[in-house]
Amino acid sequence: MIKVIKAGLQTTVQDRGRIGFYEIGMPPSGAMDQYSYTVANLLVGNAPHAAALEITYLGPELEFGSDTRISLTGGYLPPKINGQAVPMWETLEVKAGDVLSFDFVKSGARVYLAVEGGIDVPVIMNSRSTYTLIGIGGFQGRPLAAGDIVHTADMKEKDVPVGSKIADTDIPVFSKSHEIRVIVGLCSYRLTDESKATFLHTEWTVTPEANRIGYRHRGERLQFVEREQPFGAGSNPSNVTDLGYPIGSIQVPDGVEPIVLLHDAVTGGGYATIATVISTDLNRMGQIKTNDKVRFVAVSLEEALQARRETQAKLSRIAASL
């Protein structure tokens, strides 16, 4: 068991996500950076769908109730055990009574803490992920709070020796400016040609409104093609007749401040989606902070699928190495 001494800003239980319910309006939730989450589980020998803790911006203080192995991956919030610095991206050993804490964030936005066996919370609709907006999943449907006691599950598949690590080249580096690959569409036809170019050429700044639901970006105003709005569409030129929103899709209400919809977002609605972040770069999106700079880079579907295959191959190679 793990005792929460301090909760951090927002620490939630997450896994691969609540997949398969999108058509009834249920977003997947799950780890924002699936790459780091997956490696965290691999480093402690857990089943790939074991639940971990997602820690955002400000780390919690956690006391372990028994000897166990843990791993920390993702953005760099310098971790400490009993006040002593410990490495990330490595299998660590903790003893009963040890306290894990963190310094201020140095890079990235989210850390994944995997514990041998995984976090034990009820499975709701095939997932242990927390969906805080409606209060389901994870630990009582909410972020952890001081005083909570979190139990571990029995989802360990493999004994990974303490000190195991992955190659430095497999550890992502997060700076304060990011290139995020997108596929232009589904409703990009609604933008003027000039605004399509502006969207891709602007260096956007991430606003304080950036969370698991979506990231809002400040930069240039975008213009939509003038038209008589069709039946069912709202009156603003950024409105279309309702459609399903792909995860990672980008909408620009009224042409100001593009919003990238993420894992806890609404699944459909009536804003034109002008581009969609490719699945591989959703991981990087989850490590972007307020005030960071973002450029959207257009790629083809083939390039997006190739990037996904490369990420999967990298994870398979890491799994085989541990």
Add this chain to the structure above:
Amino acid sequence: MSEKKVILSPLPGVFYRKPSPDQPDYVQEGDMVKSGDIVGLIEVMKNFYEVKVEEDGVIDRFSVENETIVDVDQELVVLR
């Protein structure tokens, strides 16, 4: 003269000097503060983080205005 101490922002977000728009500032320049006193809030991801004093002192000055967007490690308050 004791040396000056600064409070840095642990988070990126919006800095507020008051608990809500219709309430007075937590503290003013020149006020005595004790360890644990709240001097402001940082809002990010619809969460509000309380910025607290870690050592007793006097507020020398605020380095940022109310409702400024701040970054991690940015100086918020100087104490003397």
